[in-house]
Amino acid sequence: MKKSDTAPESTLLPRPTMEDVAREARVGRMTVSRALNQPELVSPESLAAVHAAIERLGYVQNLNAGSLASNKSRIVGAVIPTIEHPFFSDTISGLSQALALNGYQLLLGQSNYDPAEELRLFDAFVGRRVDGIMLIRTSAPAALVNRIRRCGVPVIEAWDTSNDQIDMRIGFSHREAGAAVARYFAGKGRRQIGYLGSVDVRSSQRLQGLREGAKQSALPKIEAVMLDRPSGINDAPQLLAELLERRPNLDALFCSSDMLAAGVLFECQRRGIRVPQDIALMGFVDLPIAAATHPGITTIRVPSLEIGKLAGAMLLDFLDGKRPADPRIDLGFTLVERGST
Incomplete structure (x- = not known):
């Protein structure tokens, strides 16, 4: 195969900025900012012009700037043993649904039942300044227990109601x-x-x-x-x-x-x-x-989906300043009898 003498030109365009949107919409930069963050303060005509410009340019708002200003990332981390098992997937689905309804997004990591990886993921999420963490832990090494107690964000442990809880817990025995x-x-x-x-x-x-x-x-x-x-x-x-x-x-x-x-x-x-x-x-x-x-x-x-939904609700309530009256929720289980017994 004959090699080209010149490198192919990139088809990628520069990332559009808020200033580009303002020029395209023929409004000021502050109007664009308000249209994105406080649309009720912008006239319908200007709001329509801004959204039309965003659509044409493919502009995506820089969420980091707002996070720094509000000290909130609007991201919740979840550490689970594996995504291969459907029951953990159901819990993640329930958590994601609860968060999405309130404008939060989910950052997911799987430990593969490795306590060391579980600790690394926990540290990475705290380092990325997530607003809260749901943890389905595989063990309770002293280092992880200490991190949970000192991380400065709400942590909810799911899928268990043992008496060794550290912060909030939801699941069953x-x-x-x-x-x-x-x-x-x-x-x-x-x-x-x-x-x-x-x-x-x-x-x-x-x-x-x-x-x-x-x-x-x-x-x-x-x-x-x-x-x-x-x-x-x-x-x-x-x-x-x-x-x-x-x-x-x-x-x-x-x-x-x-x-x-x-x-x-x-x-x-x-x-x-x-x-x-x-x-x-x-x-x-x-x-x-x-x-x-x-x-x-x-x-x-077991109530896999409900565990995720209620874990999300508990985290959101905590972030809203409402500490749960009971930080330990036991959802129980049901014995379903079929022909194998």
């Missing part, structure tokens, strides 16, 4: 969800209960609750197989095989997610294990796949 599953299985006459999941903090809390509930119901010790990373549908064959090797008489199984439960259901069908006759199966969250399988998967439904 993972321990109580696990205990509810144990009581449910006991009520169905199941005794040999297993758990499949990962070692992240929320999954571990559900396992703790499952064990507490089993003890209260006089059931044998829970057998658990845990991955050191997030578990998914493709992990089901390996995890189920290991669990059955440890507990051959398994008759009930709680999975840390509906996707993992669906994988277990498919593996049971491949092995000729009957669900629910041989093994009663439960998932967690109530994703669409839980209702789409045959049999449908009994699960713990």
